[in-house]
Amino acid sequence: MKTIVVIGAGNIGGSLIAGILKSGIADREHVIACETAAERAEQIRQQYGIRVIERDARTVVPEADAIIVAVKPQTVPHVLKEIREVLRADQVLISVAAAVPIRLIEKVVGRQVPVFRAMPNIPVMVDEGATGLAWNNHASPEQRAFVERIFRSVGVVCAVNEELMDAVTGLSGSGPAYIYMVIEALIAGGLKVGLPHDIATRLAEQTVLGAAKLVRETMLHPAILKDRVITPGGVTIAAIHELERHGLRAMLISAVETATRRSQQLTQSLMEKFDCPEQ
Ligand SMILES: NC(=O)c1ccc[n+]([C@@H]2O[C@H](COP(=O)([O-])OP(=O)(O)OC[C@H]3O[C@@H](n4cnc5c(N)ncnc54)[C@H](OP(=O)(O)O)[C@@H]3O)[C@@H](O)[C@H]2O)c1
Structure with missing residues (x-):
């Protein structure tokens, strides 16, 4: 061993x-x-x-x-x-x-x-x-x-x-923090529409966990899974319109890109500090 x-x-x-x-x-x-x-x-x-x-x-x-x-x-x-x-x-x-x-x-x-x-x-x-x-x-x-x-x-x-x-750092290394913000906001949304705190928390965390598990197990593109939740003229499409209006996807893309750049900068300054030039 x-x-x-x-x-x-x-x-x-x-x-x-x-x-x-x-x-x-x-x-x-x-x-x-x-x-x-x-x-x-x-x-x-x-x-x-x-x-x-x-x-x-x-x-x-x-x-x-x-x-x-x-x-x-x-x-x-x-x-x-x-x-x-x-x-x-x-x-x-x-x-x-x-x-x-x-x-x-x-x-x-x-x-x-x-x-x-x-x-x-x-x-x-x-x-x-x-x-x-x-x-x-x-x-x-x-x-x-x-x-x-x-x-x-x-x-x-x-x-x-x-x-x-650095890209891995920007996506999955820092990613849990982005998702915690999403969970936090979903809980706040639940509270806003009258759900008790414990129930809003349970529903929000399980929704994120379950949605991720479905992506993994079906291996379907998230866009296809998203489409399955949508009914024409229904509830989900009304919410999606709001998310698109406020640029949820663009925000997350920028977050990953900015975190990646920051990671590159930190790498660079550590390399300079320890006098290790680029190859
Ligand atoms: N946390 C994350 O999400 C994450 C994700 C990816 C990578 N990482 C990387 O993982 C590394 C550790 O992160 P972490 O969050 O686990 O940090 P952490 O919880 O602070 O753990 C580091 C531990 O090492 C101890 N330590 C400091 N100097 C030491 C030495 N010379 N010999 C032995 N032990 C020493 C620290 O004690 P003191 O507190 O007394 O200094 C601390 O208990 C970091 O380099 C980080 O970049 C972290």
């Missing part, structure tokens, strides 16, 4: 630990967390019964087959500097940090190791994540299968060219 070290056991790191254990990719003896926030470290210890160290990942990295770096983007280079002396070419390095390109990781590590860059999203906390995954040319097919399995344990995985990672 492979040993996995997770550096940073917050929202994403903690969810990956849960997924890895639940799916049997590794058992409790083969997952080690490195978490500097003492309270969170204790919580992870209690919840999963795994070894958690609170500083210096260097001491556990030699035991790892795979190392997942799940700290904030600006902390990633520091963590990499800390562990680079003990990294080996047979180990897999996985980063989930937004806006941290593979070539920056390679530059800081300073040696040839298989590097994976993943862009998950927050529904990994309930095993319904959407992860974009890219890797460098040192990764073997077996390592790719292994890393895909890790992220599949918490949702869906799409392999992408790394140049599309």
Whole structure:
């Protein structure tokens, strides 16, 4: 069984630990967390019964087959500097940090190791994540299968060219926030027309969940499914006219485009900060 070290056991790191254990990719003896926030470290210890160290990942990295770096983007280079002396070419390095390109990781590590860059999203906390995954040319097919399995344990995985990672960030990385706004607004709409708060919330969340599930299971284009809800001269088409008048679709398209551009800017400034020029 492979040993996995997770550096940073917050929202994403903690969810990956849960997924890895639940799916049997590794058992409790083969997952080690490195978490500097003492309270969170204790919580992870209690919840999963795994070894958690609170500083210096260097001491556990030699035991790892795979190392997942799940700290904030600006902390990633520091963590990499800390562990680079003990990294080996047979180990897999996985980063989930937004806006941290593979070539920056390679530059800081300073040696040839298989590097994976993943862009998950927050529904990994309930095993319904959407992860974009890219890797460098040192990764073997077996390592790719292994890393895909890790992220599949918490949702869906799409392999992408790394140049599309900012687009993944703009769509699915940030996307849950857009959908929370939609749910929030649907609840408010329900309240406006007199539904009790708990019922409006239940109906709104289930409507989003059910609509998404129907897209997935029928594999039909959403436009076709939308058409099925419409009766000529009826209720839904009146609402759709309102949504079109206020530009719902144009707004979401712009949101994804703007988030993608912002992600590109953040990537650029991180690259400049760590003196890593474009290739
Ligand atoms: N949240 C999302 O929706 C999302 C989506 C896609 C990708 N990501 C990426 O995932 C990464 C983690 O995000 P998150 O939301 O999980 O953040 P988080 O909840 O803040 O988790 C990071 C954890 O790592 C700890 N930490 C900081 N420095 C450390 C070190 N040197 N060694 C070990 N642990 C350390 C932090 O402790 P302190 O709080 O004390 O610093 C924190 O508990 C980020 O790079 C982010 O870009 C997040």
